[in-house]
Amino acid sequence: MAAVKQRPGARKDVSGTSHLLDNKSTGSTTTATTAEKSYPHPVKKSSLASWTFFLLFLTLLATISYTRHYALPTPVTQDRDPVTGKLQFSEANVLKLTEHLAGDIGLRLIGTEAVDETERYLMREIETLREQAQIEAAKGAGGEVGVPNFDVWVQVDDGSHRFDFMSKVVMKMYNNMTNIIVRLSCGPECDQNAILLNAHYDTTLGSPGAADDALGVGVQMELIRILSQQPALKKNSIIFLFNGGEESLQDASHSFITKHELKDNVKAVINLEACGTTGPEILFQANSRPMIDAYKRVPYPHGTVVANDLFATGIILSDTDFRQFVDHGNLTGLDMAVYTNSYLYHSHLDLNEFMSPGLPQHMGENTLALVQYLGEEVDLSGKPFERTSEVVFFDVLGFFFVAYSLKTAILVHLAIGALALITLSMGASRPTIKSVLSVLLSFLAALAAPNLVALVLVQVLGKPMQWFTHEWLPLALFGPTSAAAMFGVQYLFHDNKASNSANELSTFSGIQFFFSVAMGSATYAGLASSYLVALYALCYSIALIYNRQWIQRGQHTPQQQHVNELHSVDFSTYLLASIIPTTYFVYTGFSLLDFMVPLAGRIGVDAPADHIVAVIAGLFTMCACPPLLAYVHRFGQSTLRRVISILILLQLAILWLSLTFSQPYDKMHPKRIFAQHLRNLTSGETLVYVAHADPGPIYHNYVQGLEQLFDTKALLKHGNENPGDWNAIYPFSQFLDSYVLDTTPYIRAQTTNTTIATSPTPLTDFIQDAPNLVAENVSFDPKTGIRKLTILCTHPDYILTVISFDAQLTRWSLSSGIPSQEPFHYVIRNAGGYRTDGWRLDLEYKAPNGAEDKLRVEITSMETEGFDWRVEKERELVGSGDVGVMRKLVKATPDFIALTYFSTVASVHDL
Structure with a gap:
């Protein structure tokens, strides 16, 4: 075997790539070609068997995590323990x-x-x-x-x-x-x-x-x-x-x-x-x-x-x-x-x-x-x-709970960082600039690539929210692309001049280096969550030390030992490196999916829900088992290419199945739609507002059905242009774009009262006992330009009143301070217990136009009927008979829609 001459103080693998840290010479080495041909790694005899075993191992870990994540105790039905007679929770x-x-x-x-x-x-x-x-x-x-x-x-x-x-x-x-x-x-x-x-x-x-x-x-x-x-x-x-x-x-x-x-x-x-x-x-x-x-x-x-x-x-x-x-x-x-x-x-x-x-x-x-x-x-x-x-806490698969201070975490993380340096100094870890960069780019690619799938689904195919019906579905819909992207980076960074084993070890070492730096950065930022990346850094350092010691135990011939000492990752090292981080991350990752995927169905029409979920799926794919980035080098670039091809084909098959057979919503995973029957006492309009809370499909078809039901055309109104339309549920109203249907013709056509049907009088004139605002104790100080008044609101049989106005307030009777000394848009919500029918509010504000500079106040009040799906009751216009606008809208709503509906009256008062 020919010796390779090295300059002192620099360690190189067989490809001549310098490592990030080394402080001793290696002596003679063997060329990659000779090493691979003369001493094939035992596990590499069957790449399919090796992949199968590793994936089955990871599946077992994921199954354990899933089982523990959703584990619940056996329900107790008796007040006392039948054996001890002690009181017990039932x-x-x-x-x-x-x-x-x-x-x-x-x-x-x-x-x-x-x-x-x-x-x-x-x-x-x-x-x-x-x-x-x-x-x-x-x-x-x-x-x-x-x-x-x-x-x-x-x-x-x-x-x-x-x-x-x-x-x-x-x-x-x-x-x-x-x-x-x-x-x-x-x-x-x-x-x-x-x-x-x-x-x-x-x-x-x-x-x-x-x-x-x-x-x-x-x-x-x-x-x-x-x-x-x-x-x-x-x-x-x-x-x-x-x-x-x-x-x-x-x-x-x-x-x-x-x-x-x-x-x-x-x-x-x-x-x-x-x-x-x-x-x-x-x-x-x-x-x-x-x-x-x-x-x-x-x-x-x-x-x-x-x-x-x-x-x-x-x-x-x-x-x-x-x-x-x-x-x-x-x-x-x-x-x-x-x-x-x-x-x-x-x-x-x-x-x-x-x-x-x-x-x-x-x-x-x-x-x-x-x-x-x-x-x-x-x-x-x-x-x-x-x-x-500054407290770190987490449970371990639901078995026990760990808590310690952030100061302790810093000391622990310093120790983990020191361990990482030890792995470098002893040669157990052999990262290169190239391998570290490949890990970083793989991580970014794992996050970015699913967004390309989301972009195609939303912008090209017009199929958003395809992942919504199951919390795990984003992993299927975006995971293969994410994995293909991060393996694609590894394919581009695979060094053909080096042995597969050298690529493998340097990439594994790059993963350890990446998480060690991430741990240090998160700790420096004061994040208690840094314990999670610290877990990765610790386990990968231990795995690399184990790998070094395992090889040195003489499991191979002396010639093989020398080659493997420099370049090899034993198969058991992957199992050791994965068992704790994979199990824990998947266990914790289920919580993230459980919370974020359903939440995407109510974060607003303008939120990039598909892209948010795509990023989460990419994060899950990358962090579930980072050592896979090294493992894909194990069988050479041709196998790596086949793995990427399989993932791309799998992604295409999943997309085809999803687009062909699945719908984004069903009865148990419904789309959220809001409906409001608003009677405007000032304008005389009777309107139905319909809005949805996510950017998904079906909504427009639903609106078209309502257009046919009420025999009218819907008008689109954007929430940011009409902030007061949904004051009854402010501030959630900012996320809603609405279709508005004029129900006046429908009510006139359906009422049995011919006077109402033919009268030119606005229908809102037939509303009795509507909420009202009155100004009392009004005064004006010409020296200060301050106008004072007491707003008295009466709302018999109405609940959840909301007033809004623009003013430069100087004082009010609310316990909180005035939020702004400048002109400001105020929204004040009032809630009352049963049989509460009014409230009062004292205000002082700058009136530049003098004593007659009145305060324009809009009030929206919710009716006590018309929002319970079990009750066939709706407040009608006096004398109109049983028209049932909201009741018919509810009955026209399919079961894959979760409808939140209510009726309100609104009016504007100059006080």
């Missing part, structure tokens, strides 16, 4: 409550009679539990400690707060907002320090709210049953807040944390929410180390700081009561929510029958463990828990 009790709220009562929109019925029902259940606790106390169930004191409050209050959401400033007012509060306490010594549990019993438009949030209400009620019949927790009291106004933009939680007598006793909060109906609940917000540590005690942990960091960016267009407790109570705590199968979130399908068995048990046992630990073990008498985002 899913059956929770489902009984959720079925009554969602199935019997149904939609519980704030201000309606259904909410009043819900409050009376909850009070009856609470009183029953209190009676049971008294019976157990008489039996001596609590032993020497005794069962806890059982106190109940009903809070009804007015208030206001600022609610910035979706980049909009929203001012909130509320009247007669109701909270039901239960406290379990060991006595006066426990009363001063409390853990707050929160769940809301109201629902949003169009949804019976079995999971969101009757589930949370049921879990709290079951916890009261258990905790009130056993010895009292000895350190801290537990407060259960059943709040009646979360969907109205968190009014009830604001009322409690700013006004209730117990607010100063609360030291931390656990919020129970839902934006899905299946799978485990996830810990997606946490803001203090003690509360995160408390979560270690739950039996079924599921949560990661990645979700915490993602939520903090504001990308997720959602929010919970947790915000009010943090902003106005300066509390720390845990925000837990059901999130899987979010297709049914805020839709008519949020019913008991679609909640997965074991979900209430999962949430219940986790919350019970938290409450018992915090109430029994944690000292809350000192200063409040310090709020921090």
Whole structure:
């Protein structure tokens, strides 16, 4: 064998490529051709068998991840353990409550009679539990400690707060907002320090709210049953807040944390929410180390700081009561929510029958463990828990929970970085500039290539949202292209002058180098989520050291050993490198898909939903098993070319199947459409607005059907040009483009009242008891140019009023400060409890045109009828008979559409 002469201090492989780091000479080497011909790698005898085994191994890891990700405990149906007789959490009790709220009562929109019925029902259940606790106390169930004191409050209050959401400033007012509060306490010594549990019993438009949030209400009620019949927790009291106004933009939680007598006793909060109906609940917000540590005690942990960091960016267009407790109570705590199968979130399908068995048990046992630990073990008498985002936390396949500080993470990451340097110094890692660049470009290609598929689907074929019906479908629709692109980069960077083994090892080393640098960058940026890339860097460093040691153990002939020491990656190294990162990333990646894919169906008509999902699919493809980038070099460039060709053919076959046989929506994965019957008292128009919440198809066909139904032509109106059209659901209205149908001719044609049919009088004149605005206490100061007035609103039998106006305010009666000292467009939403029929607002503003410079105010009010799909009731014009505009629109809606609909009246007043 001929020796290759090298200059001192530089290590080269057989192709002569310099490595990024080496501090010793190698001596003699062997040419690539001779090495490959004389000493073929044992595993390379059958590339098909090798690929098959590796892919089966990865499939096994993915199956384990999938199984663990969706694992739920066995539901419990009995109140007590039949063997020990101890009280236990019963899913059956929770489902009984959720079925009554969602199935019997149904939609519980704030201000309606259904909410009043819900409050009376909850009070009856609470009183029953209190009676049971008294019976157990008489039996001596609590032993020497005794069962806890059982106190109940009903809070009804007015208030206001600022609610910035979706980049909009929203001012909130509320009247007669109701909270039901239960406290379990060991006595006066426990009363001063409390853990707050929160769940809301109201629902949003169009949804019976079995999971969101009757589930949370049921879990709290079951916890009261258990905790009130056993010895009292000895350190801290537990407060259960059943709040009646979360969907109205968190009014009830604001009322409690700013006004209730117990607010100063609360030291931390656990919020129970839902934006899905299946799978485990996830810990997606946490803001203090003690509360995160408390979560270690739950039996079924599921949560990661990645979700915490993602939520903090504001990308997720959602929010919970947790915000009010943090902003106005300066509390720390845990925000837990059901999130899987979010297709049914805020839709008519949020019913008991679609909640997965074991979900209430999962949430219940986790919350019970938290409450018992915090109430029994944690000292809350000192200063409040310090709020921090510098905590790394994650669960390990649902088996246990890990949490440590960001400072500890930095030390760990420094150690991992040092380990990476050791692999370089000992020759176990042999990255080149070329291999590192190939990994970086492969990563970018994996993200970019799926966007080309999305571009073709949307712009060329006009087929957006083809991936929507299943959370995993984006991986099939975009994954092959993503994989082909990143392997294509490797094909271009494959060095034919070097051995396959040299390409293999340098690329594997480039992967390790890439993730080590990514770890350092993420750590430097202060991201707690950096633990994820640190996991990759650690495992690949360990794998490379193992690979080096394995080869040096003399598994091959001395000649083979020398060749392999420089260039080879043993097959078992890939298994070792993949087992932890692949299993964990796929486990975590399912959470990302579960949340983001359904969310794309409600992020607005202008959002590039296909491209967002394409990027997520590319990220998943790349990060599921990065060592594949090295593995594809194992059998040479010709095999690499065949792999790319197979992936391209697979992608074309999947696209053909999708375009030929699949539809983007079905009954259980519906398209979201909003419909509003607006009667404008000022213009006299009666209009139906129809809008959708994603850029997908079918919508226009649906509108064409409505045009035929109402015998009129629809007019397209863009949301950004007509911001007040959907004030009833502001600020979500900014995402909606509408088709508007004039229903006046239809109503005149359908009414049995000939006077209305033939009268030139605007139909809105036949509306009685419409909301009205009146100006009182009006005054003007000519010296300051300030005009003062009190706006009095009366809205009998209407709910959720919204006013908007443009003014340069100087003062008002709301508790929040004025958001701008300059002229500003104000939107103020008001929500009221049952039988609330009015409100008042004091304003002062600059009136440059003097005393007669009146304030022009537009008011939109929602009717108390016409938004419940189960009720054949709709408010008609007085004397018009049964026309049923919205009822007929609903009946014309196919079952693959989730329709949110309501009726409103609007008017403009110069006050």
